Amino acid sequence: MRIGEKPEIARLPLFRDMDDAMRERVLSGSFLQVFPPQLTLFELGQNADFLHVLVDGLVELYVTGAGRDTTMKIVEPVTSFILAAVMTDLPYLMSARTLTSSRVLLVPAALMREVIHKDTALMQATMHELALAYRDMVRALTDMKQRQSAERLANHLLEYSAQRGNLWEFDLSGEKRLLASLLGMTPENLSRAFGTLKAHGVKVSGARVRVEDRAALTAFAHPNPVPADR
Amino acid sequence: MRIGEKPEIARLPLFRDMDDAMRERVLSGSFLQVFPPQLTLFELGQNADFLHVLVDGLVELYVTGAGRDTTMKIVEPVTSFILAAVMTDLPYLMSARTLTSSRVLLVPAALMREVIHKDTALMQATMHELALAYRDMVRALTDMKQRQSAERLANHLLEYSAQRGNLWEFDLSGEKRLLASLLGMTPENLSRAFGTLKAHGVKVSGARVRVEDRAALTAFAHPNPVPADR
DNA sequence: GCAATCGATTGATATTCGTCAATTGGATGG
DNA sequence: CCATCCAATTGACGAATATCAATCGATTGC
Numbered sequence: 365m366r367i368g369e370k371p372e373i374a375r376l377p378l379f380r381d382m383d384d385a386m387r388e389r390v391l392s393g394s395f396l397q398v399f400p401p402q403l404t405l406f407e408l409g410q411n412a413d414f415l416h417v418l419v420d421g422l423v424e425l426y427v428t429g430a431g432r433d434t435t436m437k438i439v440e441p442v443t444s445f446i447l448a449a450v451m452t453d454l455p456y457l458m459s460a461r462t463l464t465s466s467r468v469l470l471v472p473a474a475l476m477r478e479v480i481h482k483d484t485a486l487m488q489a490t491m492h493e494l495a496l497a498y499r500d501m502v503r504a505l506t507d508m509k510q511r512q513s514a515e516r517l518a519n520h521l522l523e524y525s526a527q528r529g530n531l532w533e534f535d536l537s538g539e540k541r542l543l544a545s546l547l548g549m550t551p552e553n554l555s556r557a558f559g560t561l562k563a564h565g566v567k568v569s570g571a572r573v574r575v576e577d578r579a580a581l582t583a584f585a586h587p588n589p590v591p592a593d594r
Numbered sequence: 595m596r597i598g599e600k601p602e603i604a605r606l607p608l609f610r611d612m613d614d615a616m617r618e619r620v621l622s623g624s625f626l627q628v629f630p631p632q633l634t635l636f637e638l639g640q641n642a643d644f645l646h647v648l649v650d651g652l653v654e655l656y657v658t659g660a661g662r663d664t665t666m667k668i669v670e671p672v673t674s675f676i677l678a679a680v681m682t683d684l685p686y687l688m689s690a691r692t693l694t695s696s697r698v699l700l701v702p703a704a705l706m707r708e709v710i711h712k713d714t715a716l717m718q719a720t721m722h723e724l725a726l727a728y729r730d731m732v733r734a735l736t737d738m739k740q741r742q743s744a745e746r747l748a749n750h751l752l753e754y755s756a757q758r759g760n761l762w763e764f765d766l767s768g769e770k771r772l773l774a775s776l777l778g779m780t781p782e783n784l785s786r787a788f789g790t791l792k793a794h795g796v797k798v799s800g801a802r803v804r805v806e807d808r809a810a811l812t813a814f815a816h817p818n819p820v821p822a823d824r
Numbered sequence: 825g826c827a828a829t830c831g832a833t834t835g836a837t838a839t840t841c842g843t844c845a846a847t848t849g850g851a852t853g854g
Numbered sequence: 855c856c857a858t859c860c861a862a863t864t865g866a867c868g869a870a871t872a873t874c875a876a877t878c879g880a881t882t883g884c
Contacts, residue, residue, distance in 0.1 A: 409819050427736045430816035434739045436732065448725040448732075455820050457732045487717050494724040495678040501731035502666065502678075502687045506657045508738045509664040509778045512840065540862065548739045550842060555863050570850080570862090586660035590639050590685050742870065770832065780872060785833050800832090800880085 373419065373469060378444050378493060381485035390479050390486075394471040405460040405468065412449035412456055414470040418442065421466025424542070425458045435545040437500075438463075438538070447493055450476055463538060496593050503588065511586065513549045514557040518585035520547060521566065523592060525575060533574045540571075603649065603699060608674050608723060611715035620709050620716075624701040635690040635698065642679035642686055644700040648672065651696025654772070655688045665775040667730075668693075668768065677723055680706055693768060726823050733818065741816060743779045744787040748815035750777060751796065753822060755805055763804045770801075 370391060373379065379387055396419065399405065405416065408427060416423075423439040425446075436458055439445050449456050450473045462468075480487050507516055520543075525531055536543060544554035558568045564584040565577025575581055600621060603609065609617055626649065629635065635646065638657060646653075653669040655676075666688055669675050679686050680703045692698075710717050737746055750773075755761055766773060774784040788798045794814040795807025805811055 427740065429819055430736075430740045430745070432740050434736065436735065448728045451721060452725045452729070452823070454729070454823060457729055457736075457820055481714070481718070484711070484714060484717070487714070487721060488711070491681060491717060491721045491724060494721060494728055495682045498678045498724055498728040498731060499682070499684070499687055501728060501735060505666065505731060505735045505738065506660075506664065506687075508735065510657065510660045510662050515660070551862070552843080552864085553841060556841090559863095589659055590687055593682070593684060781832070782834085782873080783871060786871090789833095 372442075373417070376417065376442055376444075378417070378489045379486070381489060382483050383485065386479055386483045386486065390471060390475060393475045394469055396467060396469050399462045399466050399468060401462055401464050401466075403462045405462065406446075406456055407459040408456050410456050412446060412453065412473050414473055415444060415450045415476045416446060416460070417444045417469040417471065419467040419469055421468075422463040422538070423460055423466055423468070424463050425460050426545075427458050433545070434548065435542060436504075438542070438546060444493060447490060447497065451480070451490065451494070453477065463542075499593055503592070506588070508548050513547065513553055514560045515585055516547045516549070517554065517557040518561060518564065518566075518581055519587055521561075521573060521575060522578075522581060522585055522587060525578075526592070532576070532578065533572070536571045536573060602672075603647070606647065606672055606674075608647070608719045609716070611719060612713050613715065616709055616713045616716065620701060620705060623705045624699055626697060626699050628695065628697050629692045631692055631694050631696075633692045635692065636676075636686055637689040638686050640686050642676060642683065642703050644703055645674060645680045645706045646676060646690065647674045647699040647701065649697040649699055651698075652693040652768070653690055653696055653698070654693050655690050656775075657688050663775070664778065665772060666734075668772070668776060674723060677720060677727065681710070681720065681724070683707065693772075729823055733822070736818070738778050743777065743783055744790045745815055746777045746779075747784065747787040748791060748794065748796075748811055749817055751791075751803060751805060752808075752811060752815055752817060755808075756822070762806070762808065763802070766801045766803060 373391065373396075374387060379390070382390075399421075405423070406414075408429075418439050418441050420441050422441075423445065424435050425437040425439060426433055426435040437445075439460075445460065446456060446458070448454075453473070480490060507519065511519065524536075525534065528534060540554055541551040544551045547554065549557065558566070561568075561581070561584070565575060565580040567574040567576055603621065603626075604617060609620070612620075629651075635653070636644075638659075648669050648671050650671050653675065654665050655667040655669060656663055656665040667675075669690075675690065676686060676688070678684075683703070710720060737749065741749065755764065758764060770784055771781040774781045777784065779787065788796070791798075791811070791814070795805060795810040797804040797806055
């Protein structure tokens with residue numbers, strides 16, 4: 365990989381605390397690649413050959429099969445993804461594609477597994493990332509099981525807003541049908557969910573969302589009592 | 595803890611490969627306790643004070659709030675649970691209660707976090723468990739998002755059967771309303787789901803289930819292309 | 825043996841959500 | 855500027871699921 369990128373990547377939580385020589389070993393065996401939008405990075409069922417780290421851009425993790433496709437997670441920089449498949453040497457459970465032009469660091473899985481045994485800091489960081497990813501999935505599953513569609517949207521808006529410093533007005537990032545799939549509903553239903561949220565302090569025009577009455581929206585959302593981890 | 599239990603616990607995947615002295619240190623600081631049925635072990639939102647390892651019995655992980663309660667996982671022996679909360683020192687995302695009389699090993703979270711930094715084998719085992727737990731959650735979420743209720747039941751029966759050596763006749767373990775909650779539907783709907791599975795090779799009377807036509811059931815279930823990890 | 829209890833089942837109905845079709849509206853390109 | 859395209863929206867309808875109520879059936883306790 366090119367030299368210019370290294371400091372940026374060395375600062376990632378995953379690699380930050382590693383032994384310098386070990387990090388050098390990992391990074392020199394890895395590839396930083398730029399992918400165009402809408403490119404499939406890997407598909408579910410394949411062997412986990414590379415750990416992926418999204419450095420720049422936007423990536424969608426999704427699942428196909430059983431009739432319908434559904435997006436599981438939107439990966440924002442800077443985050444590693446599919447750590448679990450790499451560490452266990454098991455096939456991917458999800459497919460991944462770029463949404464925008466993206467820079468991705470590809471770390472050969474075998475190299476990763478080799479170095480992790482020798483570097484405690486890397487192993488610890490990996491463990492931590494996995495634990496957070498697990499908790500993220502627990503949240504998503506409870507969300508899907510105990511809330512109906514408009515409540516899921518309400519929660520999403522509250523969390524999205526909280527992520528960017530409790531901004532009360534913001535733009536949705538991707539297309540709305542992507543958001544619909546992430547929230548486990550059809551695009552039509554997402555439109556209607558926005559409609560019902562009008563009565564609970566939310567105004568929408570296009571991609572722009574304004575939360576005019578946070579208290580009302582929160583009351584409607586039945587938010588999770590345990591705040592998000594990150 | 596009592597001496598007689600140690601060999602059994604030392605054989606667990608989580609502790610198996612540890613340094614003997616370290617393991618001794620962990621186990622001597624832990625408590626093996628017997629709990630009666632229907633006892634709450636901890637509740638979501640609490641600090642993760644103990645790593646729990648179910649040695650014997652049956653434990654339910656569930657989430658309350660947002661209107662309805664839902665069971666997230668039935669823990670069977672011998673498995674650790676809530677590793678993620680312990681390792682990250684974050685509040686529990688789920689509550690736990692015993693379903694039957696259960697023996698549980700309680701490892702103080704602080705002790706666990708201390709020892710894990712010194713024992714690579716323990717850390718590696720923890721990482722592996724977390725990765726598998728994550729993948730389990732990914733499966734559960736895709737199941738909920740892309741399959742409807744009768745298909746979820748069909749899949750559950752197939753996996754349940756596969757777990758015990760492709761037995762084609764077996765008894766459901768707990769009460770049916772528990773199964774319903776695990777599968778994300780009401781008890782009434784579970785009854786109806788069993789009804790629709792009659793046409794796809796499944797006979798039910800009480801807790802006894804017979805899969806008479808595995809091919810038909812599989813065709814109906816749209817099973818996951820990636821086989822289960824364990 | 826019999827009543828009481830409780831989970832499971834069944835039926836009727838309401839709600840939520842998905843599907844299909846038509847329309848709108850903003851962006852793009854000539 | 856206008857035509858085209860495509861995502862988003864809206865409406866009508868149907869399917870899936872939840873809810874409410876009644877009944878069944880097995881187990882428990884007397």
